[in-house]
Amino acid sequence: MATKESDGQNLRDERSIKWQLATDLAEMDDRDAGFPRAAAKIKDVIHYTLTFDDPEYTDGVMRALNSFLGQGYQLVEVRNLWRRHHGGRGRLGVRAVLRQPAPKDQVFTVYLESEESNWAVAADTAIYEQLRGVTTARRRKVLQAESARIYGLVDVPPGAMDIREFP
Structure with a gap:
């Protein structure tokens, strides 16, 4: 669910x-x-997050994407962010960019996350904000290492690496 x-x-x-x-x-x-x-390139001005229990993650992601398609939404892009997990780089999950059916035709992003990856995003938010204002290379390196440590704690749900990207 x-x-x-x-x-x-x-x-x-x-x-x-x-x-x-x-x-x-x-x-x-x-x-x-x-x-x-x-x-x-900025496709997440409007964004939503759906979080799934780890054991149901992969099936839940596929059901959610199929539900959007069944309601007439168009898939613009699907990126499997789990594939960059090694090295602890950034947000984990699946990012889907969708387009609403006409006449609205609005593009928006849905982040499909596990409970653990959603926790990591919340834990990393303050670090991400600090990185945007960093002026020294040393401070940037320290913050990036802390971010990598946080995301490195997240386990990849079974089957998540197999979720296909589009296009």
Whole structure:
């Protein structure tokens, strides 16, 4: 059974969007031409999280994705974030980008997490916020190591690595 996690914060905050745009633009050669590309990469302005018990995780993810498809939503992208688990890098779970049926045609993201990975996201939030404002390489390294330690505590649910990506 899935639990919808929400604290009423289903919209990404303005500061976070600005930080993401600045980070992406800094990596591009032509910043003026790159702005539309950088903005188009941000697909989680509206986002939701569904959390599943570990033993039911893989089946629950597949049921949830099939339920969205059955209601007319279009899958834009599915990323299996469990595959980057080794090394403790970032959010774990499955990230699905969906498009609402017409006429709304709104794109949004659903994070499909295990109970453990949802805990890790909550535990890592303060570290993530600090990383956005870090000015020294040493401090960044310390924060990244702590983030990796937190995500390294999360077990991969049975079958999660086999969830296919799209496209």
